[in-house]
Every structure is written in C-alpha cells, then in structure tokens.
Amino acid sequence: MNDQFGSKVQRGAVVERADIPRAMRVVVKVGSSSLTSIENSLDELAIATISDVLAKFKRAHQNVELVFVSSGAIAAGLAPLGLKRRPKDLATAQAAASVGQSLLMTRYTDIFARYGVTVSQVLLTVQDLIARDRYTNVHRQLERLLDLGVTPIVNENDAVATAELKFGDNDRIAALVAHAVKADVLLLLSDVDALYTRHPDEGGERVTHVRGAQDLAGLSIGSVGSAGVGSGGMVTKVKAAQIAAASGIPALVTSAAKAREALAGEDVGTWFYATGQRRAVNMLWLEHLADIRGTITVDRGAAAALTRRNSLLAAGVVAVHGNFEANDPVEIIDEDGTVVAHGLSSYDAAAAQKMVGLHTEEIVQILGDENDGTLVHADNIALIRR
Structure with missing residues (x-):
C-alpha cells in the first residue's frame, strides 16, 4: 500500500x-x-x-x-x-x-x-x-x-x-x-x-x-x-x-x-x-563525548598492545600530563603525538606520574600491595579510529 x-x-x-x-x-x-x-x-x-x-x-x-x-x-x-x-x-x-x-x-x-x-x-x-x-x-x-x-x-x-x-x-x-x-x-x-x-x-x-x-x-x-x-x-x-x-x-x-x-x-x-x-x-561516549582531563603518552610497544585490546600498564608509559582524578577520561597518545585511545584512568594524575615507566613490583613498593600498575583497564579503553 x-x-x-x-x-x-x-x-x-x-x-x-x-x-x-x-x-x-x-x-x-x-x-x-x-x-x-x-x-x-x-x-x-x-x-x-x-x-x-x-x-x-x-x-x-x-x-x-x-x-x-x-x-x-x-x-x-x-x-x-x-x-x-x-x-x-x-x-x-x-x-x-x-x-x-x-x-x-x-x-x-x-x-x-x-x-x-x-x-x-x-x-x-x-x-x-x-x-x-x-x-x-x-x-x-x-x-x-x-x-x-x-x-x-x-x-x-x-x-x-x-x-x-x-x-x-x-x-x-x-x-x-x-x-x-x-x-x-x-x-x-x-x-x-x-x-x-x-x-x-x-x-x-x-x-x-x-x-x-x-x-x-x-x-x-x-x-x-x-x-x-x-x-x-x-x-x-x-x-x-x-x-x-x-x-x-x-x-x-x-x-x-x-x-x-x-x-x-x-x-x-x-x-x-x-x-x-x-x-x-x-565506548561511544569515551570516543566521542568524554571531557578529556589529561594526557598519557605511551611508548611504541604499549601503543601496539592497546590496539590488541590490552590494558595500559605503567611500564609502557612515557609521560603523564594534566590534573585529573581517578576515573576521569584521559587521552592516550604515542610518542609522535598521535591519539591512540581514550580511557578512564584508574589513578589520579599525581599517582600516575609516580608510576611512569615502573613495573608492578616497583609500584607495590612505592604505593602498596593494592596497586598493580594498570593505569587504564582494557574495559575502559576506547580505541580512536583514524
């Protein structure tokens, strides 16, 4: 009809x-x-x-x-x-x-x-x-x-x-x-x-x-x-x-x-x-709408790991910038400045800066047993498609 x-x-x-x-x-x-x-x-x-x-x-x-x-x-x-x-x-x-x-x-x-x-x-x-x-x-x-x-x-x-x-x-x-x-x-x-x-x-x-x-x-x-x-x-x-x-x-x-x-x-x-x-x-919100509060720069290995849906570990972080709290949205970029992903930081900026480049055992010594070095969990990462 x-x-x-x-x-x-x-x-x-x-x-x-x-x-x-x-x-x-x-x-x-x-x-x-x-x-x-x-x-x-x-x-x-x-x-x-x-x-x-x-x-x-x-x-x-x-x-x-x-x-x-x-x-x-x-x-x-x-x-x-x-x-x-x-x-x-x-x-x-x-x-x-x-x-x-x-x-x-x-x-x-x-x-x-x-x-x-x-x-x-x-x-x-x-x-x-x-x-x-x-x-x-x-x-x-x-x-x-x-x-x-x-x-x-x-x-x-x-x-x-x-x-x-x-x-x-x-x-x-x-x-x-x-x-x-x-x-x-x-x-x-x-x-x-x-x-x-x-x-x-x-x-x-x-x-x-x-x-x-x-x-x-x-x-x-x-x-x-x-x-x-x-x-x-x-x-x-x-x-x-x-x-x-x-x-x-x-x-x-x-x-x-x-x-x-x-x-x-x-x-x-x-x-x-x-x-x-x-x-x-x-994930849509993180990619397109989140109010980004800081930036985490990662090395090449960490950037590649993110594309395989892995969590972001402190060992692969090169630098942290911004004044964000735990669970705030952050931008994750590689060393060339290319945006790789958006994510929710597991730590505030001050704690994240102390963890840059450190492995889990080193982080435990500094921040305590409850910290495993996962700056952004895989469940809270939205990859940015170019």
Whole structure:
C-alpha cells in the first residue's frame, strides 16, 4: 500500500536513504530553532506541523516504533519567565527548562492524541546513558514503552543537569538513544536542510552523502542556522551523525520542514552511511563525548598492545600530563603525538606520574600491595579510529 510516506514494502535493514520507509525503529530529533523563537517562545505552528508529520507517519505505519527526541524546553520557558534570551547561568536555565518542559509535553500530548498516538516523557542525564546500571534501566524503559505502542518523547533533563554533567545539545543524546534502542535510522532535523560545502549564500553545494571522515575534509562546518534559542549547530549534528554511523546506524541530517520527505525516503538532506558495528554505549561516549582531563603518552610497544585490546600498564608509559582524578577520561597518545585511545584512568594524575615507566613490583613498593600498575583497564579503553 502506498501513502504519503512511501510504500509499505517488506521491511529490512536501512542502508540507503530510500530505505527509510522500511525501517522498523526510527529515532527523530528536532532542534530548538525549529520549535521555538525568542519573541514567541513556543512556535505553535512549528510544533503542530512536526507533530502532525510524525503522528501521521506513526498512524500510517502501525508496525513502526518511533522515538522523538525534542529540544526546546529551555526556550519554551523563556516567555513565561519574562526572559528575552537563553540564560547563561545554570540556575536560571534549569528554571526555564522546568517551566518549558511541561508546556512542550502538553502540546505534544494533545496533538499526537488526535491521531490516536500515545506519547510519554523521558528525561535523561549524561549519567543515565553512560553508567552501566542506569543505562540498562533506560534501555529497559524505552523498550517497554515501544512494546506498548507508545512514542517516547526524550529530552535532556535540563532542570537538574549540572554544567559538568551535560550533553550540551540533544543531537548527541539522539545518537546515544538511537544506539540504546537499536534504531534502524536516525533523523536529525533542524532549520538547515543539509550539510553544504560552504554557506549556501556563498554558493555552497549540498553534500548528498558522507561515507566517512574523508568526505568531510575541507568543508566549512560552522554553526549555520538560527542562534539564540538552541545549544547546537551543524557541528553538533555532524558529530551526532558520526556517532550513530560509527555504531552501525545510518543518519540523515536535514530540516524539520522536510521531515515528511525524509521519512518517505526522498532525496533530501545529507545521508551518513553506517561505518561501524554496534558497540557498548560507554565506548561511544569515551570516543566521542568524554571531557578529556589529561594526557598519557605511551611508548611504541604499549601503543601496539592497546590496539590488541590490552590494558595500559605503567611500564609502557612515557609521560603523564594534566590534573585529573581517578576515573576521569584521559587521552592516550604515542610518542609522535598521535591519539591512540581514550580511557578512564584508574589513578589520579599525581599517582600516575609516580608510576611512569615502573613495573608492578616497583609500584607495590612505592604505593602498596593494592596497586598493580594498570593505569587504564582494557574495559575502559576506547580505541580512536583514524
């Protein structure tokens, strides 16, 4: 049967843009700039339009499971609080998010209900997606909602998130949520219809697809789009698309105005082909999102051992730089300065510096029997693919 979103043919893996209508599980992210404005707070027409498209898609494709990642909570709370622009201080931003989130969900609940679609609110923080026990709970919750035919509406919990533990934009949340629910495809929608070789006003051409980092070389990827209400730009969308692609999930970057065409598999936006296999979410976080607090330089032998999935031992360390604590993310580089991996340090910087180049028996003499010289355990190492 044909409909406005494309033919309901036999579904399978999503490889090409045209395969989107065959997807069994779709994650769609819409940015603040597409839902709100400084002057009007919530853009009622924009919210109604995107909600209509998604609700009609869900109703027309009964077997499709849809997850909607929506930005806009902080922006939605500006007008009710009498604020003219996005607040810079954390407490006010949290207050705006607290007010705005309920306004957003009220609109979504009402509009989706007109099409017989039940929605739910899922608020996440960084720790919910990178701490193993909490990630398992998030995965279980989302799976159950989808099993019940519910469309989860996900947002970062800005009302409680601290500056140190924030994603900073919902593009990256969308990429990790897509991974968590084993999505077939990720759609990143904003007010920009595609990635361009340079700004469209300067004669830039649309980048139709990206097969790897080489296709991004030389491009001027700036924060093209509306400013003031959102926290992301094209840079964050490209990064999120790469995160998804690296975990085996293709992604499409286009505008909210072309959401219907995107869901129908039409030739819009920039298509990011899947480049890797599905991986543990903490490895994705370490590779792409972790706030690196220090650097550990290793010799050639240690660098080679890391590529074989071994732990990093102090004996292979040449130098330690930075002011990090135990379990902080660190960058591991070789003596040429090439980044080999990111990892969670088992020791703070002061202890790690005392261990440089030492073998286990020497470390035990200096720091005690409980220290075995493993600076970064293999389970906490994400190799950086060049």
